[in-house]
Amino acid sequence: MPALPARRVPEPDRWVAYVDMDAFYVSCELTSRPDLAGRPVIVGPDPARGPTRGVVLSASYEARAFGVRSAQPAALAARLCPEAVWLPADFPRYEAMAESVRAGLRRRSPRVVALSIDEAAVDCPASDAAGAERFAREIQAALRAELGLPSSIGVATHRTVAKIASDRAKPGGVVVVPPDAIAAFLAPLPVGAIPGVGPKTRAVLESIGVATVGALAEAPTSALRARLGGFGEELRRLARGRPAPEVEVEHGPRSRSAARTLPADSADRSELDRDVTELAVGLAGSLAHEHLRYQTVTLAVRWTDFERVQKSRSLPAAQSGPQALSTTAARLLDELLAAEAGGRRRAVRALSVGAERLVREGARQRRLDEFGAGTALTVK
DNA sequence: TCTGGGGTCCTAGGACCC
DNA sequence: TCTGGGGTCCTAGGACCC
Numbered sequence: 001m002p003a004l005p006a007r008r009v010p011e012p013d014r015w016v017a018y019v020d021m022d023a024f025y026v027s028c029e030l031t032s033r034p035d036l037a038g039r040p041v042i043v044g045p046d047p048a049r050g051p052t053r054g055v056v057l058s059a060s061y062e063a064r065a066f067g068v069r070s071a072q073p074a075a076l077a078a079r080l081c082p083e084a085v086w087l088p089a090d091f092p093r094y095e096a097m098a099e100s101v102r103a104g105l106r107r108r109s110p111r112v113v114a115l116s117i118d119e120a121a122v123d124c125p126a127s128d129a130a131g132a133e134r135f136a137r138e139i140q141a142a143l144r145a146e147l148g149l150p151s152s153i154g155v156a157t158h159r160t161v162a163k164i165a166s167d168r169a170k171p172g173g174v175v176v177v178p179p180d181a182i183a184a185f186l187a188p189l190p191v192g193a194i195p196g197v198g199p200k201t202r203a204v205l206e207s208i209g210v211a212t213v214g215a216l217a218e219a220p221t222s223a224l225r226a227r228l229g230g231f232g233e234e235l236r237r238l239a240r241g242r243p244a245p246e247v248e249v250e251h252g253p254r255s256r257s258a259a260r261t262l263p264a265d266s267a268d269r270s271e272l273d274r275d276v277t278e279l280a281v282g283l284a285g286s287l288a289h290e291h292l293r294y295q296t297v298t299l300a301v302r303w304t305d306f307e308r309v310q311k312s313r314s315l316p317a318a319q320s321g322p323q324a325l326s327t328t329a330a331r332l333l334d335e336l337l338a339a340e341a342g343g344r345r346r347a348v349r350a351l352s353v354g355a356e357r358l359v360r361e362g363a364r365q366r367r368l369d370e371f372g373a374g375t376a377l378t379v380k
Numbered sequence: 381t382c383t384g385g386g387g388t389c390c391t392a393g394g395a396c397c398c
Numbered sequence: 399t400c401t402g403g404g405g406t407c408c409t410a411g412g413a414c415c416c
Contacts, residue, residue, distance in 0.1 A: 024416095044384090045384090053382085053383080053384080054383095054384060054385095055382095055383065055384050055385095057384080057385095070416080071383080071384080071416090072381080072382095072383085073381050073382050073383050073384095074384095075381065075382080075383095076381040076382075076383090077381090079381075080381095115415095115416090116387090116415075116416050117416075118416075119416075195414085195415075196389095196413085196414065196415085197414090198413060198414050198415085199413090199414095200412085200413060200414085201413080201414090229390095229391090231390090253387090254387080254388070254389090255386090255387070255388085256386085256387090257385085257386065257387080258385085258386085259384075259385050259386075260384095260385090261383095261384065261385085296408090296409095306382085306383070308411090309410085309411085310409095310410070310411080311409085311410080312408085312409065312410080313408095313409090314407085314408065314409085350384085350385095352385085352386090354386095
C-alpha cells in the first residue's frame with residue numbers, strides 16, 4: 001500500500017502579547033511622585049549638579065516632546081529641555097518593580113519570558129485575535145491598576161511581529177496583527193523597525209535599494225544572501241509575512257561585567273590599576289551572590305577617541321572570588337597598555353572587567369573519568 | 381552634544397586533534 | 399611528498415538591544 005502523503009496539519013496559532021513598559025524608570029519614579037505627572041521628567045545624572053559624562057536613562061513623554069531621548073548625553077538633554085526635572089537612577093527599585101510586573105503577568109499567563117528589565121513576551125490563553133486582544137487589554141489594565149505602571153502591548157502569532165507591534169502601540173496602546181495581515185502591516189515600515197536591523201544593516205539594505213520592509217519582501221534573495229548571509233534570508237521571510245518559528249534556548253547567564261567611565265581620561269597606571277581592582281572586587285561580589293563561577297576574564301578599554309578594545313584570557317579551571325578575576329584583569333590591562341605604548345599612546349576613557357563562561361556554583365565540574373571513552377585529553 | 385552600563389549573538393582565523 | 403575533511407576551543411571584533 002502506498003504511503004499516504006504526510007498531511008500538513010496547520011498549527012493552531014499561538015498568540016503572544018509583547019509587553020513593553022512605557023518610559024519604565026520614569027514611570028517607577030512617578031508612582032511615588034505623583035506631583036510630577038504631566039511634567040518633563042528625566043532619570044539620569046543631572047548636569048546642573050556638575051559636569052557629567054553620563055546619558056539619559058529614561059525620559060517622560062513630556063520630555064521627549066523637547067527632543068530628549070534615551071542614551072542621549074545628559075548635557076545635551078539639559079539644553080534641549082531646561083525645565084526638566086532630573087531624578088537619580090535607583091536600579092534596585094526598578095528591578096523590584098520589574099519583578100512585580102513579571103509576577104503579575106505570571107498570575108495571568110502560563111508562560112512569561114522576560115526579555116529585559118522592561119519587556120516580556122507573554123503567551124495568551126486565547127485561540128483567536130479577538131481573545132488575544134481582550135487578554136492584552138486585561139493585563140495592561142491590571143499593571144496600571146495594581147502597580148500604577150503604563151505599558152504598550154503588541155499582539156501577534158510571532159514574537160518578533162508582536163514586538164514591532166508594541167513599538168507602534170506606544171504610548172499606552174494595544175496593536176494586534178493577525179497572521180494573514182503581517183506582510184501588509186510591516187510593508188510601510190522602515191527596515192530599521194525590525195529588531196536586529198541597526199544603522200549598519202540599514203545602510204547595507206539601502207545600498208541595494210531597500211528602505212522599507214515592503215521593498216525587502218521584493219528584494220532578490222541572492223542579493224540579500226550575498227550581503228547579509230542567513231540573516232538576509234530571515235529578514236525576507238519576515239517581510240513576506242512568514243517568519244521562521246522562534247525556538248527558545250534555555251540557559252543561564254553567559255557573562256557578567258562591571259564598567260566605569262573615568263571622571264577624566266587618564267593614563268595614570270596606579271589609578272587605572274586601582275579602578276580595575278575595584279571593578280573586579282565588585283564583580284566578584286555579584287558573581288558570588290548569584291552563585292556563579294567564571295572561567296574566562298575579559299578586560300575592555302575605551303580610549304579617549306571612544307574606540308574600544310578588549311582582551312580576554314581563559315583560566316585552567318572555574319574560579320570564584322576576587323583573586324583570579326583581579327590578577328587576570330590587571331595582567332590583561334598591562335598587555336593592552338603595553339601594546340598601546342608602542343602605538344598611539346591614547347589615554348583611557350573607560351574600563352570594564354568581565355567574567356565569561358559562567359558556571360553555577362555546585363554544578364559539578366566534570367572529572368577526567370567522566371569524559372566519554374575515546375575522547376582525547378590534552379595535558380598542558 | 382559628545383557619547384553609560386549591562387548584556388546577547390555572530391563571525392572568523394588559528395591552534396590543535398582525529 | 400602532498401593531500402583531505404571535520405570538529406572543538408580560544409580569542410578578537412562587530413553589530414545590536416535596552
